[in-house]
Amino acid sequence: MTPVASSAAPAVILVDDDPAVAHAVKFSFDLEGLNVCSFRDAESLLESGELPKRGCLVIDYHLPGLNGLDLLDRLRANGVGLPAVLITTNPRLHLRARAAASGVPIIEKPLLTDALLTAVRSALVYLD
Numbered sequence: 001m002t003p004v005a006s007s008a009a010p011a012v013i014l015v016d017d018d019p020a021v022a023h024a025v026k027f028s029f030d031l032e033g034l035n036v037c038s039f040r041d042a043e044s045l046l047e048s049g050e051l052p053k054r055g056c057l058v059i060d061y062h063l064p065g066l067n068g069l070d071l072l073d074r075l076r077a078n079g080v081g082l083p084a085v086l087i088t089t090n091p092r093l094h095l096r097a098r099a100a101a102s103g104v105p106i107i108e109k110p111l112l113t114d115a116l117l118t119a120v121r122s123a124l125v126y127l128d
Contacts, residue, residue, distance in 0.1 A: 010124050011055035014038040015045050015071065016087070017063055021109070025058070025116070032117060042066035042074070051080055056123040058116065061088035061095065069098055083123035087116065 012029055016022045017040050026036040039045040041064050057075070061068040068086050075082075086099050089109045099106050107116045 010034070011052045012036045012058055012120055013045065013051065013055055013082070014058045015040075015042065015063065015068070016058075016060040017041055018060070021060070021087075021111070025111070028117065029120075034120070042068075042071035045071065046074065051075075051082065054124075055082050056120050057082050057084040058120060059084060059086055061086055061091070069095075069102065069104070072102060072104065085116065085119045085123065087111070 012034050014022060014025055014036055016025070016038070019040075022038045022040075026038055029036045039048065043065055057072070057080075059068040059071055063071065066074065068088070072084055072086075084102075084104050086104050086106045087109055088095070088106060091099070091106050091108065096106060105119050107119055
């Protein structure tokens, strides 16, 4: 488990149980100068302690245990207001509706374009 960054720079908090996806996102975002802290499941993030004041959550919907939107609901209930992006494969209409109601964009896997990076950068712009 990677510890959550404590620097003043915004962090990307990635929650995805697929090591290949986590590695690829971390590598790509590192090249863009973004600090990525990754977690394999919701529980690991919830147990990690304090989240950074500035950053963006990137959460896979299909996680072991809590799904991505349930994790986000729990974080919001705990006062975490960081912007979030949901990643998933073939989201159904009910998932799209629930994400929209939560104000969370969905980026579909496989992550073949720069759509995730663009969504994260857009979320981070609002923090400045």
